[in-house]
Amino acid sequence: MGSAALEILGLVLCLVGWLGLILACGLPMWQVTAFLDHNIVTAQTTWKGLWMSCVVQSTGHMQCKVYDSVLALSAEVQAARALTVGAVLLALVALFVTLTGAQCTTCVAPGPTKARVALTGGALYALCGLLALVPLCWFANIVVREFYDPTVPVSQKHELGAALYIGWAASALLMCGGGLVCCGAWVCACRPEFSYPVKYSAAPRRPAASGDYDKKNYV
Secondary structure, three states, X not given: OHHHHHHHHHHHHHHHHHHHHHHHHHOOOOEEEOOOOOOOOOXXXXXXXXXXXXXXXXXXXXXXXXXXXXXXXXXXXXXXXXXXXXXXXXXHHHHHHHHHHOOOOOOOOOOHHXXXXXHHHHHHHHHHHHHHHHHHHHHHHHHHHHHOOOOOOHHHOEEEOHHHHHHHHHHXXXXXXXXXXXXXXXXXXXXXXXXXXXXXXXXXXOEOOOOOEOHHHHO
């Protein structure tokens, strides 16, 4: 029962991390305008994401524009798109694999094969977390490097956006959840007494046509 609880807890963490990764991928807040001037009142704030850029006026009006050309984007944006979308799709595959091998489902008969399937699903989730970390850390490195570069104009300096922090939290949840799923599957494979109990009910005796129970039920 303990290994099944680990798998369920790990799967819940992975699902939350997967949703967070989707949110981070869609939010246009990977880079935000850095306020370095002494003037407190600013006319507008610029947000930049993987799919669009937004301008927020001081009046509260926001206008967003989707990037027109994919080839005109920088190399880091194109790579971040591919890696983030790939991580999201891989997490979907990991979800089906984990549900197939989970002890709380009956898709696969209990045994070493079922534990190996769950172990594969947990490893895929951990791989998703690592894959999502690559574009997040890449973007953060570019933002920090340009922020401290004296040759970059002040108007073009940016700070880390909220989407990066959401993505980092999602990656941590995916790796932690995948590790818990792997631990639950490993415990189930090595210590079957800690696995989810499977109960089988006896088939009911069928009465014969004459109303008496068939004799073969007593053999």
